Each structure stands twice: as structure tokens, then as C-alpha cells.
Amino acid sequence: MRRSPILGALLLPLVALACESDNATEESILAPPGPSFSHVAITGCSFLSLGVREIIADHRIVVIGTTGEDFIQCAGASVGVTVRGLGGDDIISGSAFDDNLFGNGGCDVVFGADGNDFIDLGPGDDSGICRNFVAGGYGDDGNDHIKGGPGDDFINGRADNDLCEGGPGTDSYTQCEVCNDPNSDCGP
Secondary structure, eight states: OOOOHHHHHHHTTTEEEOOOOTTBOSOEEEOOSSSSOEEETTTTEEESSTTOEEEEETTEEEEEOOSSOOEEEOTTOSSOEEEEOOSSOOEEEOOSSOOEEEOOSSSOEEEOOSSSOEEEOOSSOBOSEETTEEOEEEOOSSOOEEEOOSSOBEEEOOSSOOEEEOOSSOOEEESOSEEEOTTSOOOO
């Protein structure tokens, strides 16, 4: 892919390594050092963690968090995103498109935003207070599929027709039109 010299000069401090995916269309990008937000204009995602990687592949933005606490928000993305929080207590917010959002361990807060989102909180207790937020998975406009996983989880489908699934542990639900948890009653 040919880039203009101006764009190349702007991206040079951010480019970390070539994407390992065979179908990638851009480079992986790491957050620059420092305690402030990093906003990568290409993807529309920002994050407050050192070591977060972004990849553009198959017309989709993929953001991979760290094993520590991550704050990843992709409200400015122009396509759907896949975000993997890995370990740690993460706060993740998707785009206005169809997203795949994974908490992957820790006490996570995952917001789907608009679009038909798939949210998987992963293992760990995703309920109670986590990093000053009520932990759990939150859908929004769109028909969302929200999975709790092992541990005690809070799942809020919010608007539209949402499928909410629990896992081992004590899960609580609100605004879920369809519930798949033999241990709990789910309702609007």
C-alpha cells in the first residue's frame, strides 16, 4: 500500500510492527509512551494503556488489550470493531456498528453501543463496582448477544431484542428479552 510522505511522517512514531495476519491492510499500532490518552485517527479508537495493539484486517478494526487494566473506547470507529481486553479490570466501549467485545478475565465493564453486538465478559466476577463503574455487560440499540461466563455477572441488554446468557455463578439480568440461564429468571 502506498502512503503519502505526510501521512507516513505522522504515523511513524506509532507504527510498531507489521501485522502478522495474512489478510491485513495496515500495520499494527502501539500506544505511544506516556500517561495520556492515545487517539489513533485511522481507527477511531482511543485507549489509556501502554501496549494496546490495533490492527486493521478484513475491513474490521481489532484492538488487543494488555494483561493489566485497560480503558479502550471505539466510539469514533467508522466500521465494526473486535476488542479483546485480555486480563485485568477493563473498561471497553464499542462503536456504532456491529462489534465483538471480549472482557477475557478480571472485573470488566463492557458497553456495546449501537449495532448488533456480541459481548463476552469471560471468566471472573463482572458485577459490583469495578474501577468506579457498575461492572457487567451492557448492550444498547441493536439486537445484542451478551454472555456472562464463569463468575457472578451483571447483564443489561438495554434497548431492542437482546439474548442474555449466564454461566456458572450467580448472574443478574435486566432488560433482556431472551435469557439462557437455567439458574436464573430473566426479564425486561
